[in-house]
Amino acid sequence: MAGLTLKQVTKQFGEHKAVDGLSLTVEPGEFVALLGPSGCGKTTMLRMLAGFEQVSGGEIHLGDQLLASEQHHVLPEQRNMAMVFQSYALWPHMSVADNVGYPLKLRGVRGADYQRRVEQALSLVALEPYAQRTPQDLSGGQRQRVALARCLVTDPSVVLLDEPLANLDRHLRASMEHSFADFHRRTEATMVYVTHDQSEAMALADRIAVMQAGKLVQWATPETLYREPRTSWVASFIGQGSQLMISTGAPGRRLGGNELMQGLASPAAQRHQAVLVRPEHIQVHPEAPSEQDLTARVERQTFRGERYEIHLRMQGGETLLAYHPHALKLGQQVALTLLEGWCLEPDQ
């Protein structure tokens, strides 16, 4: 097990920079997610880690070993990494056991040792009864688990996962998320997980690298990312919330309720600072509001089981998202209390 160090990694396809000066340090045993919308360069970054793409600039280190730079390229087969592909990439001409055992064969593992390790890997994903089946006979979730077993059979230094849940239905996703977390806990492997689904990344990763147009926008724990997103774009990409313009505060500052409400009361021309207000930080008072209150009109509401999502429009035209335990009347005027807000950097 080893950590990964990325220094100013760049990948250029013709004129287009798919990955642009990305630097990261992944600790040994850490579970890291590369998160971003499609086309942000996260898959290209993963393929550079695996060695399928050469870097155009910068360096990738695994522990002390240089894996890739402009002049140097360690081939994928010599990197001791493993990968779960979006399509699983199970070889259709081999049985489940042969699929899992293939990396062992390449390392010269034979006989009883080979049998034991294949069985061990299959038992870790609870697939021992399926050892002699072919991949075509398995369901999507089972194929996914075979791919996982194949990854862990050789104790790779890094496990790469390329949108592994993209092809599964919603129900299966939840249970697979659980098995990934479990897998990581047991193997303590360094894992890099690529996804465009923020809830998946938040649920699984120790740290998340948010990418936009080839650049790293923020590199933080899920909690920090949720509570303190750096830019306006990250705030809109992660979690729910409303962005308002106010006249006080500075990027990277947390504002209390009073300061926030005062900043909001200033004339529009003076309000230059974007602030993120999460719905859990808005209190809605359905009883008739008084003159002094901050008011808004109920535009739309969605039943979510444990609560209603209330979409509000304020007098100035800004929209707000809040939660409320009961249904409200459409068009109803309500009073609002904002509890806190987080000041954002504008986007580049």
Added chain:
Amino acid sequence: MSPSLTQGSQHRWLLTLLTLTVVLLSLAPSLRLLVEALSDLTQGGNAPLWRVLQSASTWRALSHSLYTSGLGMLIALALGSLFAFVITLTDIRGKAWLVFCFMLPMMIPPQVTALSWLQLFGPASPLLKSIGMAPPLGSPQPLYSAEGITLLLGIQSAPLVFLALRTSLLSLPRELVEAARISGARQNQVWRHIVLPVTRSGLVAGSAMAFISSLGNFGIPAMLGIPAGYYVLPTLIYQRMASFGTGVLAEMAALSLLIGVLALAGVALQQHWMGRSRFGLVGHSGRAHDFSLGRFRALVTVLLVSVLLVILVAPLVALVVSSLVPAMGVPLNADTATLNAYHEVIGRQGATWRAMRNSFWLAGGAAVVLMLCSLPLAYRLQRLPARLQNLTLSIIELPYALPGVVLAIACILLFVRPLPIINVALYGTLGLIFVAYLARFLVVCLKPVSASLAQLDPSLEEAAQLAGAGPWRRLSTIVMPLIAPALFAGGLLVFLLAVNELTVSALLWSAGNETLGVLIFNLDEGGESVLASAVSVLVVLMVASLMLSLSLLAPRLPKGVVPWQG
């Protein structure tokens, strides 16, 4: 370069070297031909190209070629589109069998087709004698004519139109038809307003293919035209070479250039229309459309079956009957029926065994060699930039796209002198035919392999690479097993085409080196129609069984590899 790159680059260089070799070998005959045909142009009126262009026989043969191929194309168009529309669009029954039977004429070698039709007509036809319908002795054989050639060319190339149109029809999204139906169009309106316009380019492309194939056909005009003194370009070249030998090579090269240019213009036209037929159709495709024939179903079925009876069954029956009589002109009945011809060709005729052995060695050898080359070649090609890949594929396709006669002349030019350095003479040996087969059929083997490789999810190989498998290891343990059916199908197709090949070997054979195709041709020319029929029956049986075994492989192959399965 870092040491970690060396293994990968050694592998890449070897494959690149193979690719370059193959490209050079594919290009060499055509280039040699071009040089020969354009040589001595400075001599003005005496240059071979000018002499050929001034000769009346050239223009007569050219007009014959255009007449027979053009009319043949129209017959192919009529037959091919009838079958393609009915089989692909409607709910007629027994589709698989109809397709198989309709495709069979394409795979039966032209000299056998010609021979079987000759057994069907004329005063000596054993079949007509047997049923008492033979015309009086001395009446002409109607097939020894331009129209006879045209008819057979049309039947032989109809499957090409069928295939192109069927592909086009199958790629027509079902939703397009359903949307028209829901808008209120009746079946025949859907056909006229939607299906026909969308598949028009498929029709044109198929017709162009039929035209090129007829233009290059040698077996049919040779067996039907030469007895009548009716020469087309390929038979003109054959006739000249047979009479004057290598002395007229320069002029033959010029003639070949003429057909070659015509054929390649046809190919360009066909590619252009093929490209246009893929106009970004979205939606689910690949399913037949199930137009209901209703009460006309029986009628349409009878129509298709009777067409097949005329173009396939009747000539084959005539062929079988001819192989069972003691001599031409004798009616077949319980007293005359004999297997003598079969005893003769299998037991006594040394030439038959020799020709069979030669053809099997040539075809089998070519299939094996080409199978060995195809996988690494396709693997390397797939990694080339798209434009370079297309260019390389076109070069490899050249020896197959050119008419066989042209390739044969080019190969003679290339090898008529002993090879330099090793000082081996290929001319007049089986080796020359073998080399020509390798050049001609490489693309036949390569195409299924390439198609299969393109369908392979690249992550399968990447997964093996991350697991620690080097390039050769990946090729042998991951790619090869997955491509194996396509590789095998490619080899089988090569064998099927090469074992019956006549056009190339007709010009390249020499005494003791005849092939199966040449044998049938020579037997018929020597008046041994009964023996020729017996050999032909064996050939048809072999073709049909090879086709059946390919059909059995079909479920494990990418779409379009087995031509007669959609």
